[in-house]
Amino acid sequence: MKVIDLHCDTAMKLLQNPDASLAKNELAVDLEKLDAVDSLAQVFALFVNKDLVDSPYATGVAVLDRLEAELQKNSAQIAWAGNIEGILENERAGKKTALIAIEEGGVLEGSLENLHMFHKRGVRFITLTWNHPNEIGFPHGEEHGMKGLTPFGFELLEEMNRLGMLPDVSHLSEGGFWDVAKASATPFMATHSNCRALKDHTRNLTDEQIRALANKGGVMGISVVKNFLKEGADEGRIEAMVAHIKHAHKVGGLDVLAIGTDFDGTALNSELTSIADLNKLEPQLRAAGYSDEELEKIYWKNALRVIGDVLR
Ligand SMILES: [Zn+2]
Numbered sequence: 273m274k275v276i277d278l279h280c281d282t283a284m285k286l287l288q289n290p291d292a293s294l295a296k297n298e299l300a301v302d303l304e305k306l307d308a309v310d311s312l313a314q315v316f317a318l319f320v321n322k323d324l325v326d327s328p329y330a331t332g333v334a335v336l337d338r339l340e341a342e343l344q345k346n347s348a349q350i351a352w353a354g355n356i357e358g359i360l361e362n363e364r365a366g367k368k369t370a371l372i373a374i375e376e377g378g379v380l381e382g383s384l385e386n387l388h389m390f391h392k393r394g395v396r397f398i399t400l401t402w403n404h405p406n407e408i409g410f411p412h413g414e415e416h417g418m419k420g421l422t423p424f425g426f427e428l429l430e431e432m433n434r435l436g437m438l439p440d441v442s443h444l445s446e447g448g449f450w451d452v453a454k455a456s457a458t459p460f461m462a463t464h465s466n467c468r469a470l471k472d473h474t475r476n477l478t479d480e481q482i483r484a485l486a487n488k489g490g491v492m493g494i495s496v497v498k499n500f501l502k503e504g505a506d507e508g509r510i511e512a513m514v515a516h517i518k519h520a521h522k523v524g525g526l527d528v529l530a531i532g533t534d535f536d537g538t539a540l541n542s543e544l545t546s547i548a549d550l551n552k553l554e555p556q557l558r559a560a561g562y563s564d565e566e567l568e569k570i571y572w573k574n575a576l577r578v579i580g581d582v583l584r
Contacts, residue, residue: 273554273567274312276575277547278397278463278493278530279442281375281537283339284319294342294350300535300546303349303368308548311368312572313359313579315397315463317375319537323404329386332379336372336393343370352394355436356580371579373397373440373463375537382407382424384431391435396583398432399440399463400425400448410445412474420447426455433457436584441465441485442475442493442532449481458582459489464532466492466500466516467523475500479523486524489581491574493532494520496544510543514556517570526566530575 282301286292295303306314318335322328343352353359353369362369372393377400380386387398400421401411408425410416421429429452432439439460441449452460462485468476477485477492485492494516495501501512520529535547543552550571557567 274310274572276313276572278315278532280535281319283316283335285536287335287338305546305548309550313369315371315373317373319375320379322378328379329381355583375399376402377408378406397438402443409448416445418447420451438582453484459578461490462492464493464495464534467519482524486528491530493530495534497534497538510556529570
């Protein structure tokens with residue numbers, strides 16, 4: 273089964289491990305493992321914990337430089353794309369696609385010029401906040417509640433809409449989610465968020481949010497992160513991921529579903545330890561009654577639809 277994974281943090285891990293290669297490594301994502309799942313496109317996030325660095329912007333650029341160098345070295349197998357045509361062209365050439373995201377809009381340091389620079393260098397998705405307040409808005413967490421986008425956040429959203437970039441509301445506050453849902457001129461995504469009804473965590477989406485995301489034509493990438501799947505000892509099991517898929521399906525319809533693993537950004541799941549393990553999800557979804565056509569939508573067609581609708 274082809275797959276588009278909407279989120280991994282492998283690029284930051286590559287920066288931290290100068291000897292690691294994208295071709296083959298000890299991390300959760302490399303070309304060999306992407307081959308094993310028949311990856312159509314992998315979104316690589318330029319993840320920056322802005323509280324740990326002097327310049328979020330410079331760190332974002334450093335992660336991007338490292339990722340680009342690896343893409344160069346492995347250009348026979350994987351190539352960047354900025355839109356659906358690029359993905360399909362790469363596929364025809366027998367190559368996987370790398371899409372680039374920024375995870376932590378604070379990397380832009382409140383500047384549209386910086387947005388334009390990253391856009392020119394290929395970034396097409398922005399996770400508006402990570403776990404800290406930034407120039408764009410407030411992150412998830414009870415303490416932030418309905419505090420949403422800042423005036424700069426609205427300005428940035430408008431510019432992303434104009435450029436044909438994808439706003440990502442994973443990690444954003446509830447207020448921020450609703451600001452994006454109301455103000456975005458295009459569909460948007462929650463690239464790696466699960467269902468709040470099954471695991472009460474502010475990183476997960478409420479049923480109301482899932483419906484709003486679906487109504488807007490967007491998708492949510494179901495993640496493998498055990499903390500966002502289930503309480504207790506079996507929290508990290510594939511069956512918990514199946515339960516989130518079934519719930520989001522029931523609430524938002526099949527078209528809202530996608531995959532956003534969050535590999536290399538989080539504590540390992542007990543049954544899904546690398547991108548290759550997405551192959552183990554498929555039989556369990558079939559056992560839950562999903563047909564070939566439905567599985568294709570979940571694994572890649574829904575994500576590709578939104579990419580086609582938004583990215584230019
Ligand atoms: Zn994240």
